[in-house]
Amino acid sequence: MATTKFLNREVVEMSEIILKMKNITKEFYGIKALDNVNLEVKKGEIHALVGENGAGKSTLMNVLSGVYTYGTYAGDILYEGKECKFTSIKDSEKLGIVIIHQELTLSPYLSAAENVFLGNEQAKNGIIDWEKTTTEARKLFKKVGLDEDPDAIANTLGVGKQQLIEIAKALSKNVKLLILDEPTAALNEDDSEKLLNLLLEFKKAGITSILISHKLKEVSKVSDRITILRDGATIETLNNDKNLSEDKIIKSMVGRDIVDYYPKRKHKIGDIFFEIKGWNVSDVADESKKIIDDVNINVRKGEVVGISGLMGAGRTELAMSIFGQSFGKKLSGKVLKNNKELKLNSISQAIDNGIAYVTEDRKNYGLVLIDSVKNNVSLPNLEKISKNSVINENEEIKIAEKYKSNFNIRSRDILQNTGDLSGGNQQKVVLSKWIFSDPDLLILDEPTRGIDVGAKREIYTIINGLAEEGKSILMISSELPELLEMCDRLYVMNKGRIVGELSKEEATAESVMKCIMKDNKEAEYGG
Amino acid sequence: MVDNKVDKINSVFKNNMRKYGMAIALILIIGLFQILTDGILLKPLNITNLILQNSYILILAVGMLLVIITGNVDLSVGSVVAFIGAIAAKLMIEQNMPVIPVIIISLLIGALVGAWHGFWIAFVKIPAFIVTLSGMLLFRGLTMVILKGQTLAPFEKSYQILSSGFIGDIFGGQTFHITTLLMGIVFSLIYVFVEMKNRKDKIKYGFDVISMKLLIAKISLIVIVINLLTYSFASYRGIPNVLVLLFFLVVIYTFVTNKTIAGRYIYATGGNEKAARLSGIKTNKVLFWVYVNMGLMTALAGIIFSGRLNAAMPGAGNGFELDAIAACYIGGASASGGIGTIIGAIIGGLVMGVLNNGMSILGIGIDWQQAIKGLVLLIAVAFDAYTKSKSNN
Structure with a gap:
């Protein structure tokens, strides 16, 4: 009898909580990226996950989706009341957990419909049923509000539409828990708005979402609850109601008050x-x-x-x-x-x-990712530190060290590859590089x-x-x-x-x- | 604290494993064959042979490395080696042209061939694989046209100075080649001077330097190796001319790749062409000149190879491109560009050279040599990929 009672209580809890991540700890070579992180997501809610770069948001989601397989982390994942031990992304997708990464992963030369069913082809005995592919894709596109020919080639479409294709792909996998990592980072206001409204519609349809975002405006607009991570630890989970101010979230994210979000400058405007x-x-x-x-x-x-x-x-x-x-x-x-x-x-x-131009796409156009901070900084103006086109490397090191400390570039040292740095620090390297060119x-x-x-x-x-x-x-x-x-x-x-x-x-x-x-x-x- | 130290030692080991892994492998391979061949491998005569046999591959590898750093490849070099040999033979044997103009014209034609490839790759933007594949067929064909399918031989004696000559002994030593010994000492002194100057500069800028003890250990080791090598050459016929040439090529190209703006531009172009272009680098010019340089190196290798064979043959240089490319990859160059060193390519070339030579001494057939070389290439690159994934995490 006692068992039944116990089970009943679990059932009640289950209907409320779809996902529970308990004491998740994940280490990379002795450094804790996640330290006893707890996350509870209620069924049917939009749960925002915020925190500074490097706070552990993406790592946590990678643990959840099985990118980091069971055994490489400590702690438990309870999904719909069952303990999960994922050994691959396929395992989590089978249960309806789908992650959409910040960098879109469409195959550029395949059509929109082919992309939607990539890995999940509408086939019979290994032969693809193209009519079904097209009609099913069209149905899914309608659900996500995408007005596009399923035969359109992916790379001819804008980022906003590509994002929607990713979401359609998630829907095709019968998603129950949708994880979006910075979905609006590359979108303009209009497309962002559309995407957020779509999330609200999904909510009505009973789909749970986890939204990772840096944009607090959209977080407070759509989310029901907000969990804040800082330095690999859960700080708190807040209910998103009228009393919640952006300042409170920011304070919790950075661990201090940011008095002036936009620092003041002395305006000395000339001719x-x-x-x-x-x-x-x-x-x-x-x-x-x-x-x-x-x-x-x-x-x-x-x-x-x-x-x-x-x-x-x-x-x-x-x-x-x-x-x-x-x-x-x-x-x-x-x-x-x-x-x-x-x-x-x-x-x-x-x-x-x-003239100097700091590109919007630092990874593809701004930096040589497989080269060091030092070599990236000096690249546009090597003449300045060279004599007879021989580089004075000591001078170069000095300059790189100067920018590293002036701009607070957080890298192991100036010889670390820029590809290993976080987005913010990469951006500081790009800025250093162009400021060094003395524009x-x-x-x-x-x-x-x-x-x-x-x-x-x-x-x-x-x-x-x-x-x-x-x-x-x-x-x-x-x-x-x-x-x-x-x-x-x-x-x-x-x-x-x-x-x-x-x-x-x-x-x-x-x-x-x-x-x-x-x-x-x-x-x-x-x- | 202790943890920190262990971590530090670990990371130093890991970094150096990646940097010196193939050098250590080379030493192990030399040691292995030295034992297996009962000491024949390191006999002065054999070392000399080893250098002479591999010189042209090593020269090609120097040019190829720059090409590979830009993220491209040159499949035509084997055919161009034959093409240059054929032109030199035609000029010298049929037109009786003297040696110096023949060499100058050959080098010029090599550079032009490189410019031909470079033009299509850099300015018309056709993939290097296709352009040089076409070059491979084109220049093999032209070689056969020039030679009419025949072998042209022999060259004048003086043509062979570069490929099979030795530096003269101005002191006329009897049992030992005194100039060679002296060169060893001079190079050692230059090396010590350069190391000391580097250290002084670093201290001037207030940077960390390795301890004097460690530096002395490092210098001693290299000085000993230099002098053992020259001693070994001195007890045979002295230093081969081609080794002197190779030495200067390695010094010059190491300097260019590490210390000059041009070198940095090559790495940046290979590392991320778009970012390099937006940093003001004319990446198509970089590509073009890298191919011109490749052509020049190929011509040099062509002169040396035809001199060594003392003949121009339609089938000469077959497969050289693959040996040169393999040398670069074994030496740690990345197939996607942006990564690689001249020394690495030389070490890669030597690994294959020692394997060939050692197995030949042991009487292993060319069939098995080929197969084993193939496996070594795969293992070397797999090892590199493994250490890379380790150090990235």
Whole structure:
């Protein structure tokens, strides 16, 4: 009789708690990445997991999904009341636990439908049933709100759509617990919004989600409860209600109050330093298509100028075309520095003329990941530390050490490969590299994408320092609050054109959106 | 504290295992064959032979390493070796051209061949595998056209100085080659000087240096090896010319890859071409010049190989490209680019050379030699992949 009673109680608990991770400890070569972490997820809720980079979020999810197999960690996983000992990702997927990683894992040359059923092909006796594949994919796409031909090749689709394909793939596996690692990191506001609404719909359908995110706004918007990790330990789990403020979450994440999230700087704005006049750029593939259309902008000395706009507005293309024609064809227009026209036919000419471009994609375009911090920092300006093209390595070490300590780059030493560093520290290396090239105009493209609160603030401090030194800074970002806080002036871009210029006082989320909407409307009526 | 120390020793061991693993393997292989062959392997005559037999592969490996660092490959070098030999023979034997212009023209043509490959790879952006595969067929064909399918022989004596000559003894030593011994001493002194200067510079910048004791131990070891080697050569016919050439190539290319901007650009291009380009490096120019250099090295190897054979043959150099590529991989170069050292490639080449030579002395047939070399390549790269995964975690 006693047993039945006991079981009954378990049943009650089970219906509430879908996942319980108890005292999870995971070590990498003697260093504890996770130290007695506990996580409880209720059935049907959206549970957010937040923490700084390196806090252990991804490690914890890798333990849960079976990437780190049973036995390589200590502690228990209870899923739907049963103890789980996963030996591969397949095991966890069988139970309906599906993880969608930060870096999308679609096979680029397969179609959307093929990707959805990759590893789970709609086949009979090993022969693929294409009709079923297409119709089933279409059904799934409808569920996730993706309006796309199932035969479209994956790499021709935008990041937002690729993300939805990943989710459709998860649905096809009968997902019960969906884990999303930084799903909106690469998405613009519009797509992010859509994705979050989709999560809310899933919730209605009874699917439980774990959402890992750096963006506290979206966390507080959709999640029911929030678990905060710091330095590999659970700090607390908070109920997301009206009383919960972002400050409280941040405090819990970093273990201290961040008094000013955006550090202050002394504004010393000088004369117009850089001027871009009548800038036109055509598409590489289709020369008749204008990507940048008659752009006129300027940046003063010591000024931080923002460029805002939706994804695809042409911000990155504008920056890269200025940076030694690294993007585009049939360029026309002038770049003036101190009223003198610059010749910018190659990237090395751009660098010599004092222009630096910090890419939005640090892993693919910013760093040599298999090389050291030292060699990455010195790369764009080796001449500075060389005599007769022989590198003075001692000088190089000194410089790398200087940036490592000035910018607080957390690496084992300057000889550690940049591929082993966290996103925030990688970004600091990229910044070091370009600051070492001693630019007058620094173009920052999404300088804080995918990095944690603490590192973000450090990056802001670096930007402020540069502005105070009198450098001109052009900052592109999809995070509007960041632009509003950091910039002295803001240009709004839409469809390759500048559609608004706002002073710091004028710039608000609404006024920026208004510029874009007005432009879209004009295009509608005008066209 | 104790834990820290153990960890440190472990990590030092792990790092060095990766760095010196293949050098240690080479020493073990030499030791093994020294025992198996009852000491024949390290006899002065045999060491000399070993160098002469492998010199052209090692020269090719120097060029190939740069190509492999950029993440590419050159399959044409075997054919180009034959092509250069054929041109040299044509000029010298049929046109009676003197040696010096023949060598200069051969080197020039080698560089042009490299430029041909480099143009298609760097500027037209056709994969190196395809371009050099085409080169492999093209230049083998042209060799046969030039030679009309025949062997052209013999070369003038002076043509062979580079491939089979020895440095002269200005002191006219009887039992020993005195110049060789002196060179050993001079190189030792230069080496000691360089090490000491490095240390002094490091101290000037306030960096950590290894303790004097350790440094002296390291220097002594290398000085002893240098002098044993020159002693060994001195008791036969002195240092082969080709070894002097090889020595300078290794010194120059090690310097270029480690210390110069050009070297850094090559590594950066191979490590991440897009990031390198956005850092202001003209990566297509880097690629182009790396192939020109490969062509130059191939021409050098072609001159030496044809001189050693004392003939130009349509089938010469068959499979050399694979030996050179294998030398680089055995020496720790990465197939995906960005990683590799000149010394590593030389060690890789020597591992294969010693295996060949040792097995030949033991009377093992060419069939088994081939098979064993294949396995060694796989084991070496697997070992490298294993240590890499260990040190990454």
